[in-house]
Amino acid sequence: MTIEKSTKTKDKSSKNSVPVNVLIVGVGGQGVLLASQILSDVALQSGFDVKKSEVHGMAQRGGVVSSHIRFGKKVYSPLIPNGKADVILAFERAEALRWVHELKPGGSMIVNDQKLIPPIAADKKYTYPDDALTTLKTRVKKMQILDAAKIAEGLGNTRLANTVLLGALSTTLDVDMSIWRDVITRRVPKGTSDANLKAFDKGRGA
Template sequence: MRDNGTKNILLVGVGGQGTILASKILSEGLLRRGYDVKMSEIHGMSQRGGSVSTHVRYGEKVASPVVPEGCADVLVAFEKAEAARWLHYLKKDGALVVNDFEIYSLPVLTGAAEYPEGIIERLKEKVQKIKCVDAARLAEELGNIRAQNVVLLGALVKALGLEGPDWKSVIKETVPAKLLDLNLKAFDAGLSQ
């Protein structure tokens, strides 16, 4: 289900984690590298901590913005339970970049459900190319946990083999000036993973 060598990336997380901002930086960076890029956002009660997914497809000529199930070259999960929830989108030899981070849903917080145990271990049994990143810890060490999205973006860029100076200029043009230094450091932290 690929057209003209199109690459498929799915970014998933929980509302408020910065999934969409990371996707916008990714899309702009890919456009500047000369790719045709299509992006589609899906918000599922994102303001209340619900699932958020962003499909990014790039290549010579991209027809649709939606990544078909089983066709994602890379799945980036901003929260580990979301990795398990969206894993069926990853193709057999695809790569998984997963944030080793937990966000508890309302049923878990109220005691009506339990957060699943051993998610990372189960993911490692199913996916050969997996990169676990403690993006929240890295972002906190830099001064703000909210920068974990840009840490994960750096890890994704490395996984795609698309390192280069263009990314920092896109970040400079996208994030507020007061958060620029933090986000540039967060991107570098992700690249080093």
């Protein structure tokens, strides 16, 4: 076994390869990790170098989850530098507010209009930010707010909500649509690909 092969791919002209940075955030159990896996697959299949890294710690129990996806000619660090996300997809309102400072000036934000109040809010010391969307609007110019669950319900199945969000995300990235469709078809449970593709299109048009 040798390592020559793996080192050969290291690109020395790293200066001109600026990766695209996508941050996906939400609450443990919402599907952030699967969504970021699908985006990574799409980027990989599009011929990019891709790195994906998630921070969930003990968060599979309803805590904060964030996933960094970076793709481009060559990606070094798996983490997005602070304040350099090109796109943030937030699965929940308060989480959108928690992470908005990571958006670069002029970046796009997609916010799922869902409110998940953590149990800690039962303590009077903590208040859920009911004005999250208003605050976000003052800070972010390119922002899309959509109620993915409602759109999915309109399609007859609330479980399609995350695919709706991916549809909205796809409009912010310069990636071939056929690759998105291909990856979604492969990644979703058997027999649900038509419904998921429909949800994806709905998200694109939302």
